[in-house]
Amino acid sequence: MAGAALAGGIVVLGAGGFLLRRGDHGGNHDAYFGALQAALAQGGLAQPTLVIDAARLDANIARLRDAVGQAHLPLRVVVKSLPCPTLLDRVAKGLSTNRFMVFNGAMLSAMLALHPDGDYLFGKPLPAALVAELYARQGAAALANVQWLVDTPERIAAYAAIARANAARMKLSLEIDVGLHRGGFADPAALAEGVKAALAADCFEIGGLMGYDAHVAKLGNPDAAWADAQRRYGAAIRALGDIVPGDPRRLTLNSAGSYTVMRHTRGTVANEVSVGSAFVKPHDFDIAENGRLDPALFIATPVIKAGHKLDLPGHEYLDGPLAFMDPNTAQAIYIFGGHWMADPVSPPGLQYSDLIGHSSNQELLTASWRTHLKPDDSVFLRPHQSEALMLQFGDLALYEKGRITERWPVFSASA
Incomplete structure (x- = not known):
């Protein structure tokens, strides 16, 4: 049944053949990725590796530092998006900041060991049992510089x-909905x-507000x-100022991403911004x-097998029609590992196979015959995100001046 449906699909495509035929996008590594492949070979890296481009990273740090500096906006570094102590230090020093946003207990504990005097803000509310565990393990004194995020009266009571x-x-910061509608x-x-309930409990200090506005970039009219997000945040600041003594702008009014x-x-009602992923700019x-x-983070992985046609299992007779309709399916290339949240970027023309699907062991990528790869060459993929993926490859490899110069350990895996 599946074979008949697949063959039938090709027949339907064949009816409009030349109208649907794709161009040949194959090619070889450009100078940038060719040099990166050579650096990996020189460094003896022959397994899937996350590579940080030092020059691009530093350029991104400088551009963001200039942008927030001209706006007089302190920057809070998002730990989950850059979960590597050396990387976080490089970014924080480049921005002259000791402000960090954390999202789980494991990374807060790791950061407290590295930066006990850091200023920490949680980016999401934690279950009360986890907060209690952190107090039992760390002690109240170690947590004095942590702002705990709350989103409901019930969580305030539990805390x-x-x-x-x-x-x-x-110290509490209150999460406000500025249009994302995520609570x-x-x-x-x-x-x-919520503020009145926190003050009435007589065991809290009001730290400020946190309003995440990622939805702005994803809507049809950003x-x-x-x-609207700014209007909502401004109204929240006024409400806070009506209850808490003093100027609310002395508190943390966090936003962005x-x-x-x-x-x-370019102008905001917030008085600090949080940034993580932009420093390495995933897809x-x-x-x-x-x-x-500039993109500064890539997966580099060795080619295991290359140089032969697709040979679609059970439907080998379709290789020719498929390659005619899409020349980028003609060649099968199997890589070390796979099924990552990432897209192949070099050599050009590589694509996943919708017919075969994904594999975490030996991912199949297809390409045209204009792409020349052999076993042990490198394929490069660009991550969609940095956070969870950055914990999957072991030590990061720093690419600098044509060489792999350092290896940077990442945090232990945590959710």
């Missing part, structure tokens, strides 16, 4: 019990009730979405706002 049990005065206090009235940081640098962050940033 109050933890604070009292540890004779601690916890948080939905409007000024709800926020006011300018309108941006204006790699999708919207550049918008914030998901290829938006116009990030046009001056």
Whole structure:
């Protein structure tokens, strides 16, 4: 049945053959990836490896430093997006910041060991049991510079019990919904009730607000979405100021992320921005706002098998029609590992096979005969994101001046 459907699909395509035929996009590594392949070979790296381009990384750091500096916006480095101590240090030093955003207990604990005097803000609310465990393990004094994110009155009450049990005065930041609709206090009235509940508990210090606005870059009218997000955040600041003594701008008013940081640098109601992924610019962050940033993170993996035709299992007779309709399916190339959140970028013309599917062991990529690869050559893929993927390859490889100069350990895997 599956074979008949597949063959039938090719027949249907054949009816409009020349109209649907794809161009040949094959080729070989350009000078950049050719030099990177040579550096990997010289460094003896013969397994899937995440490579950081030092020059591109430093250029991205400088561009973001200049943008937030001109806007007088402090930058908070997102740990989950750059989960490597040496990489985080390089970025933080480049930005002259000790502010970090964390998202789980494991990375907070690791960062406290490395930077006990850092300023930490949670980017999502944690289950109360995990917060209690962190207090039991770290002690209240070690957690004094942590702002815990809360999103509901119920979470405020649960955290109050933890604070009292540890004779601690916890610092809270309140998550607000600025249009993403992923939770948080939905409007000024709800926020006011949350702030009042926190103050009434008498075991909290109000740290400020956090409003994440990634949706702005993904909607059909980003300018309108941006204006709405700013309006919502401004209303939240006013509501906070009506209850908490003093100027609310002395508190943390956090927003942004790699999708919207550049918008914030042109004027914002927030007083600090969080950025992580943009420093290495994975594929998901290829938006116009990030046009001056360069991709600095690549997966490099060896070719295991190459140089023979696809030989579609059970349907070998379709190799010719498939290659005619799409020359980029003519050649089968199997790589070391695979099924990553990434797209092949070099050599050009490589593509995944929808007919075969993915493999984490030996991923099949197809190419035209204009692509010349042999076993032990390298294929390069560009990650969609950096965060979880960066923990899958062991030590990062730093590519600098034509050589692999350093290996940077990453954090232990955590969710």
